[in-house]
Amino acid sequence: MTDARTHVQDFFSVRAAGWDSRFSGDGPAYAAAVGELGLRPGDAVLDAGCGTARALPALRAAVGGGGTVLGADLTPAMLAEAVRAGRTRHGALLLADAARLPLRDGTLDAVFAAGLISHLADPGEGLRELARVVRPGGRLALFHPVGRAALAARHGRRLTDGDLRAEAALTPLLARSGWRIRSYTDRDDRFLALAERAR
Secondary structure, three states, rough: OOOHHHHHHHHHHHOHHHHHHHHHHHHHHHHHHHOOOOOOOOOOHHHHHHHHOHHHHHHHHHHHOEEEEEEEOOOOOHHHHHHHHHHHOOOEEEEEEEEEOOOOOEEEEEEEEEOOOHOOHHHHHHHHHHHHHHHEEEEEEEEOOOOOOHHHOOOOOOOOOOOOOHHHHHHHHHOOEEEEEEEEEEOOOEEEEEEEOOO
């Protein structure tokens, strides 16, 4: 597990400084995905694997001043970029592994996770941890601003049915991890799987 964490930190540390400029056009896609999470004023929400915390402004807008917004990431350099970008005015940042969160059971209403699942050493364990910190009936958004095929092409690889985010693979994985899938979208311009915490 430590090797996997170190690999993730190494991968993102060298990319942190240019991350926001590299993906500067993603803001509207993030806001639209947050809008589908169904947050209400006063809710408590976590951006798991938040990176430079690009989702925090939209999450804060959704839960209002009385809500709680947290961003958690494993890579100090990504959180440092979030601080530089002023995103701490929208929520608190935690240096934490999404598979071992420093939160009590059932404290959150929702989790937003952009690009996280493919970076988890054990996706089932990570999804179970997210379920642990969300109240029964709470929500999860697994998001990416481009779909599986577009992302595979970007990385020069083929899309396969065994892909973790393929609906046939993701639905049972979520079910085994304490979630019920509610909707699944995989288009060139968006990947969004919405799930509910099992009661």
